[in-house]
Amino acid sequence: MNTPTSGSQYKVIGTRPIRHDGADKVTGKAKYGADVKFSKMLYGRVLRSPHAHARILSIDTSEAESHPGVFAVITTTDMPDLVDKMADLGEGVVNMAHLGDNVLAREKVLYKGQAVAAVAAANVHIAAEAIEKIKVEYEPLPAVTWVLDAMHEDAPLLHDNVFTDDMGQKSETPSNVDKEIHFLKGDVETGFAAADLVVEREFKTATVHQGYIEPHVATADWNEDGNVTVWTSTQGSFACRTQTAEILQIPISKVKVVPCEIGGGFGGKITVYLQPVAALLSKKSGRPVQLTMQRDEVFEGTGPTPGSFMRVKLGATKDGKLTAGEAWIAFDAGAFPGGPIGPACMCVFSCYDFEHAKVDGYNVVLNKPKTQAYRAPGSTHAALACETVLDELAEKLAIDPLEFRLKNAATEGTRRVDGPVYPRIGCVEVLQAAQASDHWNSPLEGPNRGRGVALGFWFNCGLKSSASAHVNPDGTVTLTEGSTDIGGSRASIAMQLAETLGITAEEVNPQVVDTDSVGYTDVTGGSRVTFATGLAAYKVGLDIEHQMTSRAAALWDCPPEQVSVESGVYSHNGDSLTFAELAEKLHATGEAIVGRATVAPDGATNGFGVHLVDVEVDPDTGKTTILRYTVIQDAGKAIHPSYVEGQMQGGAVQGIGWALNEEYFFDDQGQMKNASFLDYRIPTFLDVPMIDTIIVEVPNPDHPYGVRGVGETPIVPPPAAIAIAIHNAVGVRMTDLPMSPPKLWKALSEQS
Amino acid sequence: MGGLTTLSGFEYVAPTDLAAAATALRDAGGRACVLAGGTDILVQLREGMRAADLVIDVKKIPELLQLDYATDSGLCLGAATPCYQVNTTADVAEAYPALVDATRIIGGWQIQSRASVGGNLCNSSPAADSIPPLLVYQAVCHLAGPEGRRSIPVHEFCTAPGQNSLQPGELLATLTLPPQSASAGSAYQRFIPRNEMDIAVASAASWMELDDSGSTIQSARIALGAVAPTPVLAEEASQFLVGKAPTEENFAAAGALARQVASPIDDMRGTVEFRVHLAGVLTQRTLALAHRRIQES
Amino acid sequence: MAKKTHVTTTINGEETEFLCEPRQSLLEVLREGLDLTGSKEGCNNGNCGACTVMLNGLPVDSCLVLAVEAEGAEITTIEGIAQQGHLHPLQQCFLEGAALQCGICTPGFIVGAKALLDRNPNPTEEEIRFNLAGNLCRCTGYDKIVRSIQEAAERLQSAT
Structure with missing residues (x-):
């Protein structure tokens, strides 16, 4: 497996070594958040609101406190008061007062499942019994769970201190609309006037959840010296440290976050829920406390992605040139302000070169769990709307859908509606690769079958990463990094260091360490780790190589400039030493060699992908079967192709679930009716075919190896591609996610 | 949240004979649960949908773990015999294909290693996969209680969602299914949005026996699931087929008649309209499959 | 606290109480x-x-088994799949085939796949998908899991 691609300029990059943490993960030895255990550790449970909207009148914990086996009970009275303060968590900014309320509700509960109190006891059974003994008196208030309803003037108001932020201007009166966004490029009236055809459609999407298999978990130990250690499953140990310290109102230096192995996140494990609560329970009981969510708590108490309402209007000329685009997007934020409305507005027209475009976005609070990032947050919704309307234009203009997209594709120099001008990007290349693919060129035959194609975009961010590495006498290098590894990033980062030093991937030993042991590192999110932490590893490599060169020069008694380095071999005047030979001499000749780097690359790495899907619809039941699926994506440079393919396949299947069956069912009281993996239907093994992948490599000019982020883009096109395929199979345009059997069957009944 | 999401304290016993189990069940006075595979009961206890001070594990009672089949006498199935054993017993699968259509889709393999047909019946869900097949095979339930034994036809067993005709202290011991002739065929299908790990939105089992020529339906039975408070026999649709040719037209007409039996509810799994429609579709499809199986055998 | 029951069982070949x-x-x-x-x-x-x-010998969800039911049973967990310090071919193929991302579902998949290959040494893609549909994975899209199980099946067969 470990052979370089023929003709590759690289020895390690582009190969498929076994991930360094692999053996632990296939033998059950890897320690995930719930696997840590300490002497005298207690187990906690959280009491959650049964109401979607209610005022808390009183909380009586006395009976729970006296329940045998209970060591501590906490409510917000045990939590410091928090003032409005914004903190940037890497994938979004959060108001600490709201975050605190989301961790434990203070005066009101704003969604069913919001945490209200917590217990620590000798075991989970006792803790579960004890929370039932906490008496909370509520005054139920009217609830609202649909975004357009929540925007009405007469809708129940969730917060009396949330005002609309309209591009920096604050509204006079409180509102459920916490944010408005308006982008304008050119003049849309002129643009639509120039069109031969204009299509406008409305779209709705249901609330969906990230659906990671590992529930949230945190273990905290509040030591007698005031230092707090938190072992947890998180996408960002430093983001967790910031939030935990802020909520507890203690200095961040008093909090150490130890990131455990993490069982999936997809954006949902950036914010804190349990960590500060576990810390407070530990403080009160004087023992380590572990809190683990049950699956229904994950669905009801943690961040899904917004439900949305969108209207998109596009105009084009007869020969297929887009003349104007207009989008109106309303997202539900869940119970507290914030959410991906910004990215949605930036992404909706991001794949195309528009002369005239206008985007209006609204972010709306309502009585659902606070939304969190979910893989390319906002872009999947937006792509459904834009790509579906675009497909209808292409169909009516009788232009091939890939040709139509190519005629309008964004390229280097295209200015997006929200302002930025693209550097070198791979939008055209992924479309061309789709055109050349076996899938596109294979006929699809049979009744009720159709093919869909959709294009998608995600920015991929840079942010901050730190890393260091030390050279061992046996020629290996131990790499210390702060990016939690959700999907093989230890390997992709170690491979970049190995490539830089001219050693093998196996000769690098990557370690993900706690917040006291590495420099600040932002979250594993934004498809940034292989790019940014990889960049840090590259710079660590340069630093080590520089020091190794000096050491070689000292050995050979020559100036360092006269030592040449080629593929890990250090040479001077006929003398040469491999990296390992030189490493062996380090102890005898001087100090140890430690390389370090910290980076904060600006801007986006711009990932584009095209998905092709063939479906068959059962017209008698409305059920859609995915027959064939191909993901084509620009990875810039695929460091470990297997894990790049894995991201493409996994994102596509999450998108298939979103498209076809995933949704929160709420009753009219705002109660979720399907908070289990039985009724919240993520795709099973039997629901999807093999997912073919085509990796396109248009190197990113801002990375030494050309890396672009790959993790998020793959979830963007699937709902759009499947909606288009369904249309091509049975002739109906589905504009409402999920396109579940009852909905599609009804649409087919109404059509005939 | 749904109850404690943990199990309350209870005692556990695993009697080795049926009389002891029945006595324990009676003595607990309604505060006992019978544990076969546990794949429903443990979830219900954990979610607070049921409460128990005593759990009676019946998997140590040999009679309840039977799987006896003979061509001339039919099938005797212990109430706790796991689905997986039914699925993998070739002659049973061949004789009762509709039953195996159901037992191989009750949960995934992990569930089928534990869950039993008897447990599925006693849970008495309107959507239980194995009940429509039991109805079309005219299975008989053999019950044991403190007062002795009795047998009832399976169509008298379920009385309402989650309710059945088991008396206090009574438990299901075995199910018997009559022998099947070579001219009989059967099939079960359900509709679910995914392809596995789901609860039926609607389901149907069909059974038919052809005359010697193979061109006329001599006898037919259709049963529906998830469209009424209990799984139900579609008598009129079944009678309609008697004496008719096994054609798609007749299957479609039977499907239309079967829909009249459907009186479903609206819930997150499906609307009334959708479920009634599916009852017809699944009736037609299972009749066609049952017929195809006769032809292929 | 409730009364405790003593259970004797065999876990990964070792008698355990x-x-x-x-x-x-x-x-x-x-x-x-x-x-x-x-x-x-x-x-x-x-x-x-x-x-x-x-x-x-049969795969079960251990969350739906009472511990007291394990009396006298033989249990194999993920910790018992590798033997004498050697990875089982399934484990090796999962690593080589990148069949895991976060890894949280991996132990369940490997135990389930072992149960499948014990009974059906050469399963089709459809049989793998059907028999392991009770194991959810949210990261991989399942593609590389199918391939890795098939590869392991081939290696096991060529080894016998």
């Missing part, structure tokens, strides 16, 4: 009592398969 409350699941006792944390809790409801172990 433990005390448990009747309400404790096998999963809870494996993880909390016996420190066998390789079996994962994903849903505690039999819907995700992350806690899959073999009970008398």
